Amino acid sequence: AQSVAQPEDQVNVAEGNPLTVKCTYSVSGNPYLFWYVQYPNRGLQFLLKYITGDNLVKGSYGFEAEFNKSQTSFHLKKPSALVSDSALYFCAVREPGNNRLAFGKGNQVVVIP
């Protein structure tokens, strides 16, 4: 069964510093990988996805993620964090052949001014 691990509960970073949110996955076959962001009392907003092709994927709001097959990872990165990036970030994976997303437990990102 597909699964995602987001090992850190909270990530604290100073404004202007690089931001990394870690994600590792387990899936049969080639994964479809996604990052979503959730602001308080809101639904999830799609940030980016990896399906195939270039391992470095660029998404919304300056975020990018790198697919690493050997390490089964899909870490989310942003070169320079903003206070407005403070939110809950979810990594998700889908196996080819089914449509259900398996989510990690989420990482709370706190960007300190």
Place this chain on the structure above:
Amino acid sequence: NAGVMQNPRHLVRRRGQEARLRCSPMKGHSHVYWYRQLPEEGLKFMVYLQKENIIDESGMPKERFSAEFPKEGPSILRIQQVVRGDSAAYFCASSPNTAGDEQYFGPGTRLTVT
């Protein structure tokens, strides 16, 4: 293009009552998914529907929960005889087709069972 719509946003039910949660997918989307988010946890898949068909209900509790997506109108997630453990945020998502498409999420319905 309006996003995924869910109503109500907040729903309070007493134990034993029924809860009905509605979801209207984005225009042009024929695939609907329901997820549940318990406090301090990630989202858990419940059910995947296309128009008039349940495709995957592997995440649905065996009793009291049902879902439909009729030919006309919104998708409905129905919880009968609610218990306190049903208190959660229920999110609906939609996608245009299945091949690698991201799912677009609604704002959620927060169900509180008293």
